Amino acid sequence: xxxxxxxxxxxxxxxxxxxxxxxxxxxxxxxxxxxxxxxxxxxxxxxxxxxxxxxxxxxxxxxxxxxxxxxxxxxxxxxxxxxxxxxxxxxxxxxxxxxxxxxxxxxxxxxxxxxxxxxxxxxxxxxxxxxxxxxxxxxxxxxxxxxxxxxxxxxxxxxxxxxxxxxxxxxxxxxxxxxxxxxxxxxxxxxxxxxxxxxxxxxxxxxxxxxxxxxxxxxxxxxxxxxxxxxxxxxxxxxxxxxxxxxxxxxxxxxxxxxxxxxxxxxxxxxxxxxxxxxxxxxxxxxxxxxxxxxxxxxxxxxxxxxxxxxxxxxxxxxxxxxxxxxxxxxxxxxxxxxxxxxxxxxxxxxxxxxxxxxxxxxxxxxxxxxxxxxxxxxxxxxxxxxxxxxxxxxxx
Amino acid sequence: xxxxxxxxxxxxxxxxxxxxxxxxxxxxxxxxxxxxxxxxxxxxxxxxxxxxxxxxxxxxxxxxxxxxxxxxxxxxxxxxxxxxxxxxxxxxxxxxxxxxxxxxxxxxxxxxxxxxxxxxxxxxxxxxxxxxxxxxxxxxxxxxxxxxxxxxxxxxxxxxxxxxxxxxxxxxxxxxxxxxxxxxxxxxxxxxxxxxxxxxxxxxxxxxxxxxxxxxxxxxxxxxxxxxxxxxxxxxxxxxxxxxxxxxxxxxxxxxxxxxxxxxxxxxxxxxxxxxxxxxxxxxxxxxxxxxxxxxxxxxxxxxxxxxxxxxxxxxxxxxxxxxxxxxxxxxxxxxxxxxxxxxxxxxxxxxxxxxxxxxx
Ligand SMILES: Cc1cc2nc3c(=O)[nH]c(=O)nc-3n(C[C@H](O)[C@H](O)[C@H](O)COP(=O)(O)OP(=O)(O)OC[C@H]3O[C@@H](n4cnc5c(N)ncnc54)[C@H](O)[C@@H]3O)c2cc1C
Numbered sequence: 001x002x003x004x005x006x007x008x009x010x011x012x013x014x015x016x017x018x019x020x021x022x023x024x025x026x027x028x029x030x031x032x033x034x035x036x037x038x039x040x041x042x043x044x045x046x047x048x049x050x051x052x053x054x055x056x057x058x059x060x061x062x063x064x065x066x067x068x069x070x071x072x073x074x075x076x077x078x079x080x081x082x083x084x085x086x087x088x089x090x091x092x093x094x095x096x097x098x099x100x101x102x103x104x105x106x107x108x109x110x111x112x113x114x115x116x117x118x119x120x121x122x123x124x125x126x127x128x129x130x131x132x133x134x135x136x137x138x139x140x141x142x143x144x145x146x147x148x149x150x151x152x153x154x155x156x157x158x159x160x161x162x163x164x165x166x167x168x169x170x171x172x173x174x175x176x177x178x179x180x181x182x183x184x185x186x187x188x189x190x191x192x193x194x195x196x197x198x199x200x201x202x203x204x205x206x207x208x209x210x211x212x213x214x215x216x217x218x219x220x221x222x223x224x225x226x227x228x229x230x231x232x233x234x235x236x237x238x239x240x241x242x243x244x245x246x247x248x249x250x251x252x253x254x255x256x257x258x259x260x261x262x263x264x265x266x267x268x269x270x271x272x273x274x275x276x277x278x279x280x281x282x283x284x285x286x287x288x289x290x291x292x293x294x295x296x297x298x299x300x301x302x303x304x305x306x307x308x309x310x311x312x313x314x315x316x317x318x319x320x321x322x323x324x325x326x327x328x329x330x331x332x333x334x335x336x337x338x339x340x341x342x343x344x345x346x347x348x349x350x351x352x353x354x355x356x357x358x359x360x361x362x363x364x365x366x367x368x369x370x371x372x373x374x375x376x377x378x379x380x381x382x383x384x385x386x387x388x389x390x391x392x393x394x395x396x397x
Numbered sequence: 398x399x400x401x402x403x404x405x406x407x408x409x410x411x412x413x414x415x416x417x418x419x420x421x422x423x424x425x426x427x428x429x430x431x432x433x434x435x436x437x438x439x440x441x442x443x444x445x446x447x448x449x450x451x452x453x454x455x456x457x458x459x460x461x462x463x464x465x466x467x468x469x470x471x472x473x474x475x476x477x478x479x480x481x482x483x484x485x486x487x488x489x490x491x492x493x494x495x496x497x498x499x500x501x502x503x504x505x506x507x508x509x510x511x512x513x514x515x516x517x518x519x520x521x522x523x524x525x526x527x528x529x530x531x532x533x534x535x536x537x538x539x540x541x542x543x544x545x546x547x548x549x550x551x552x553x554x555x556x557x558x559x560x561x562x563x564x565x566x567x568x569x570x571x572x573x574x575x576x577x578x579x580x581x582x583x584x585x586x587x588x589x590x591x592x593x594x595x596x597x598x599x600x601x602x603x604x605x606x607x608x609x610x611x612x613x614x615x616x617x618x619x620x621x622x623x624x625x626x627x628x629x630x631x632x633x634x635x636x637x638x639x640x641x642x643x644x645x646x647x648x649x650x651x652x653x654x655x656x657x658x659x660x661x662x663x664x665x666x667x668x669x670x671x672x673x674x675x676x677x678x679x680x681x682x683x684x685x686x687x688x689x690x691x692x693x694x695x696x697x698x699x700x701x702x703x704x705x706x707x708x709x710x711x712x713x714x715x716x717x718x719x720x721x722x723x724x725x726x727x728x729x730x731x732x733x734x735x736x737x738x739x740x741x742x743x744x745x746x747x748x749x750x751x752x753x754x755x756x757x758x
Contacts, residue, residue, distance in 0.1 A: 058398075258754065261756075264756075266757065273697075273747075276753070280694050281673050281694065292402065304668050370661035377661075378657075379641070380637060380657050383654075
């Protein structure tokens, strides 16, 4: 038997000990973050040696809060949501020891930003229909194809990439998952402008990109299972983050309500309180989910967090514009830019309203999430599948 | 942060109680009971309250209770809600018990904890916590006179706890005139109470009495969220089972997205209801300063979820769901009734507006 898992008191003591030995005020930020990782205080539910201590996941917020209170350097998660929320747990679940050692530390410290090369023009909700080909060539793979809606590809050093390696079997069976070097020859990133005016996401063209076999995650043909792990984590990452009461979108609107009495109407008051209650319910649900997860991987239940989050973010950001009245007609800036972070509450009310529309599309549309809950959680009969036993190459495209 | 999960003890309690209810409280019996004279199932009550010891869960051991907390009582409420069990648990083991504990009364509390007696707080079922209450009775020389309408579980009670202008009084139910109300929810019947100069014993005076009543209502509202959760879950399960086996157009109707997506949304709301109900129960159990907010959130959220679950249950069963022989209407009547109990969601949102400094227009 190993020793007992660290509890809240142990972690508090470890953080204090760490802070005593590493002065956040004087240390170089990157050195500080690397040392924090090496002390197992990065993501405490990760294994020892990979930035964690094998502690319950629910203890992380307290650790983060303690570092924040000490004004410690941040790893800026808003710059690397895909890395932290999706790539890392997938590497943890399917990566070799060597892959974990190579990728996880610079990912957590923010030295290396990640993006997700999943969606293609012909394969969005139906991800398993994707056609980007990877062909084996000795101890490497040659990749050709096009990905689309790739958030932060212009910032990314690495990508998680799903490809088709066997077109002769039904779609779910012929896929393989890789880590792709975004600086490799043949990777071309073009901005793709969004309804907000800026380009958070991109088109990514892959032309004869060589990927060494040691950058394969999971077995050849196992790409769908590996992708599913990524997607489950994505849904929890988008909807299940630990947040204080009345933060995020509802915090923005509640503040506006208090500061601008002249904007208030009875109907908006009712809408605000309804949204407040639902936001608090969603927040407590996220908390409960984290308590349940401890160190495990999220299941289909996590989809509910993202589903609820998208609906609320859209409702509340719409409410903000209505509350503002005339000011709600103005937009801050339509200039095409390539932002370096994803933050749904930044910029302006008009931006927030428009950006929230993406919440029910990115990371699995709300319709797809409802299918998942209905079938995988409630056990209701599946959709009629016309493509289940057809080789990928024979599917209508 | 509160523990929002269930402990092993709570899981054991749930398993024992569910077994008992499956055996002694099948919905067919509940339905038949709604057309009988007896206002509640006395045999079932004895089994739940005395034999399983659920009535005394939050009461300290030295006062004859189990020395557990309101959290375990909340799990009991979930299970009783699932079964729409016709027992005066909410009235006696929650409201009256909370009032007596807050008032520091001991003898009656011990009798309630043992399931030997049933008491209720004699206020209209719609009374919201924190709302200034109209006293149901006037006290003079240790005697009470007054009228109180729509008291839940009142017909089952041996003792009525009656708020009057100067305190909280215990009245022997036999001395009151109780008129049965034909209730929307016949599984938890109401009665109107008339007190004509009846003998009464003061159990708390002045501010202490007001505090006891407020605590009781807050505790009741908190734990009602767990009943709503249990009921909503049962509705969802019943509906999912039906949709898997009912075929129309050559497929199970549960394969149609129009229904699947609504049930996925309902499941999502129920998942949230569990988190907020647990949080409210934990706050009450711990006497947390966040209790008022937690309870208002729980009631505003869970009332609506339970009603939606019951309404979807009727709709998705089609014609059979509209029949007297199917249990869906028992859930619907319970769900709608308890969405009015202790204040509607709207009242709880209004309470939140004050608590959160989000004033009206
Ligand atoms: C802001 C943003 C960022 C994104 N970032 C990334 C990224 O970084 N990496 C990446 O790989 N992808 C990214 N995406 C892409 C995203 O994952 C896809 O857009 C999404 O999965 C939907 O696919 P689609 O666009 O092809 O829509 P479609 O699949 O064509 O869907 C069209 C409509 O049909 C509905 N629909 C489809 N199938 C069903 C069904 N079976 N039942 C019911 N309804 C159905 C959908 O819900 C939708 O309403 C991003 C998207 C957005 C908006």
